[in-house]
Amino acid sequence: MLATPSTSAGGRRAIDIQSLTATHIFDLKMDGVRAFFFWDGSRATIMNRNGVNVTYKFPELVTAAEQYFDLPVWLDGEIVCDTGRFEDTLTRDKQASPAAALAASTRVPVKFHAFDWPAWHEYGWHPRRYALNQFLSDLPDNVPFVGTPMSGESDFLQHTREAGLEGVIAKNVMPSLSRYQFGARSKSWVKFKTTRRLTCLVSGYEPGTGSRAHFGKMNLALITSDGTVTSCGAVGTGFTHAEIWELKKLLDAGQILVVEIEALNKTGTNQLRFPVYRGIRSDLDPSQCTFDQLDEFPRC
Numbered sequence: 001m002l003a004t005p006s007t008s009a010g011g012r013r014a015i016d017i018q019s020l021t022a023t024h025i026f027d028l029k030m031d032g033v034r035a036f037f038f039w040d041g042s043r044a045t046i047m048n049r050n051g052v053n054v055t056y057k058f059p060e061l062v063t064a065a066e067q068y069f070d071l072p073v074w075l076d077g078e079i080v081c082d083t084g085r086f087e088d089t090l091t092r093d094k095q096a097s098p099a100a101a102l103a104a105s106t107r108v109p110v111k112f113h114a115f116d117w118p119a120w121h122e123y124g125w126h127p128r129r130y131a132l133n134q135f136l137s138d139l140p141d142n143v144p145f146v147g148t149p150m151s152g153e154s155d156f157l158q159h160t161r162e163a164g165l166e167g168v169i170a171k172n173v174m175p176s177l178s179r180y181q182f183g184a185r186s187k188s189w190v191k192f193k194t195t196r197r198l199t200c201l202v203s204g205y206e207p208g209t210g211s212r213a214h215f216g217k218m219n220l221a222l223i224t225s226d227g228t229v230t231s232c233g234a235v236g237t238g239f240t241h242a243e244i245w246e247l248k249k250l251l252d253a254g255q256i257l258v259v260e261i262e263a264l265n266k267t268g269t270n271q272l273r274f275p276v277y278r279g280i281r282s283d284l285d286p287s288q289c290t291f292d293q294l295d296e297f298p299r300c
Contacts, residue, residue, distance in 0.1 A: 001076070001116075001118075001180055001181050001182060001183075001184055001186055001189065002184065002185040002186070002189070003169050003185070003186070003189035003190060003191040004185055004186065004187050004189065004190050004191070005190075005191055005193075005295070005296055006170075006190050006191060006192045006193075007193075007295065007296045015190055017154045017157055017170060017192055018154055020154065020170045020172075020190070021152075021153070021154045023172055023173065023174050023177075024170045024171060024172055024173065024190075025125075025150050025151070025152055025170075025171050025173055026150060026151050026152070026153070026154065026156040026157065026168040026169070026170055026171075027115055027148050027149075027150045027168060027169045027170075027171055028148050028149040028150065028156075028160065028165065028168060028169075029160075029165075029166045029167040029168055029169050029191060029192075029193065030077075030078035030080050030113045030115075030148060030166070031078075031080065031084075031086045031089075031165070031166045032078035032079050032080035032081070032086070032089045032110075032113065033048060033078065033079045033080075033089055033090075033093050033283050034048065034049045034077075034078055034283075035047060035048050035049070035054070035077065035078070035079050035112070036074065036075065036076055036118070037061065037065075037073070037074070037075040037077070037112055037114070037145075038072075038073070038074055039065045039069045039072060039073040039074075040072055041070070041071065041072050044061065044062045044065040044066070044069075046058055046061065046062075046079075048283040049283065049284075050283060050284065050285050052283070054093070054283070056097075056098045056101055057092060057093060057095050057101045058079060058092065058101070058105070058110055058112075059098070059101060059102050059105050060105045060109055060110065060144055061079075061110070061112055061144060061145075064143050064144055064145065067143075068139055068140065068143050072119075073135065074117070074118050074119040075112065075114040075116070075117070075118075075132070075145070076114065076115060076116040076117075076118050076180075077112050077113050077114035077115050077116070077148070078112075078113045078115075078148075079092075079093075079110050079111075079112055079113075080110060080111055080113055081108050081109070081110050082108070082109050082110065082111060083108060086260070086278055086279065087278060087279050088108045089110065090260065090278070090279030090280060090281065090282075091104065091108060091279070092104055092105070092108060092110055093282055093283055094279075094280055094282045109144065110144065111144040111145070111146055112144060112145045112146070113146055113147070113148050114132055114136065114145060114146070114147055114148070115132075115147070115148040115169075116128055116129070116132065116180060117129070117131045117132040117135075118180050118182070120180075121179060121180035121181075121182065122179060123179070124173070124174070124175035124176075124178040124179060125171060125172075125173045125178035126173060126175070126178075128180065132147065133147060154170075156168055157192050157194070160194055161194040165194065166193060166194060166195055167191060167192050167193040167194045167195070168191075168192050169189055169190070169191050169192075170189070170190045170191075170192060171188065171189050172188040172189075193296070195262060196262065196263060196264075196265075196296055196297055197260060197261065197262045197263075197278065198222075198260075198261055198263070198289075198293035198294070198296075198297075199258050199259065199260055199261070199281050199284055199288060199289050199293070200220040200221060200222060200232060200258070200259055200261050200289050201220070201221045201222065201223070201229065201256065201257070201258060201286055201289045202218050202219065202220065202221075202247075202251065202256075202257040202258075202259055203219045203220065203221040203229070203231070204218070204219045204251065205217065205218045205219065205247070205248065205251055206218075206219065206234070208236070212244070214248065215244045215245075215247070215248050216236055217234045217235060217236030218234060218235050218236075218247065218251075218259070218277070219231065219233075219234045220232050220233050220234060220235060220259075220261065220272065220275070221289070222289050222290060222291040222293065222294070223286075223287065223289055223290055223291060224290075224291045225290075225291065225292070230270075230291065231271070232266075232270060232271060232272055232291075232294065233263075233271040233272040233273075233275055234275075235259075235261055235272075235275040235276065235277050237275075237276050237277065238262075238276040238277030238278060239277050243277075243279075247280075256286055257280060258280070258281045258282075258284045258285070258286055258288070258289055259277060259278075259279065259280055259281060260277075260278040260279050260280075260281050261275050261276065261277060261278060262275070262276045262278055263275040263276070263297065265297050265298045265299060266294055266297040266298070266299055267299070268299060270291075270294055272297070
């Protein structure tokens with residue numbers, strides 16, 4: 001179940017958060033990797049939003065389930081590194097082998113921030129959240145499964161902005177409107193973001209100068225509604241030295257990369273202004289790099 005953006009073309013608010021206070025709660029929008037966590041009573045499975053099995057990438061979650069879970073469990077949530085840095089979470093997600101994932105888990109451990117109980121999808125939000133809270137409250141404090149902070153007040157969005165967090169998801173809790181809808185971008189969930197990010201395709205890279213002569217910037221692209229791949233600018237900041245060499249190696253090998261980009265706004269020709277590289281999104285499919293993501297960005 002996905003949330004509907006609160007913005008319309010040009011980055012203007014299409015939905016006023018103040019109008020939602022009577023029937024909505026506000027769940028903190030975690031800055032991580034969306035995933036389902038399944039426990040069948042003896043084995044754990046973690047699936048990302050594309051339905052790809054990523055269980056081996058997060059061994060600390062599997063170990064915790066083996067030690068503390070008993071009855072079958074099905075959680076919807078975000079996997080977030082304890083550092084709180086989105087880039088660290090992406091580092092965990094791109095580990096290519098169980099051995100590498102295990103080593104990374106000791107350096108940058110993660111938690112599963114659960115916000116829903118999809119097994120009860122035919123029920124409204126209140127019973128699902130109650131079941132989730134009951135399950136989480138029975139776990140020891142050191143287990144890496146926690147709930148997401150939430151509030152009944154719309155000023156929660158302002159608090160997240162002041163704290164430098166990503167935003168909130170406003171969720172309609174009316175029983176008739178709050179059933180869990182698999183695969184839907186539901187109007188029952190509305191996302192209000194304090195930052196603007198999007199996922200882009202990398203269409204190539206260009207040389208730079210000095211120590212960056214081998215890699216100056218990456219060219220970015222998006223897919224329009226008719227399937228055309230079109231440029232949305234280039235990014236030359238936000239990389240570490242190690243990331244530059246990794247990106248160059250992958251691009252030289254012909255891999256199609258999906259990357260997370262943060263930008264201030266866009267030009268009149270739909271080019272990103274002041275873009276910053278945030279990491280590879282191995283959990284997303286290239287088809288999700290859609291042009292309509294630019295609708296959330298104001299024009300400069």
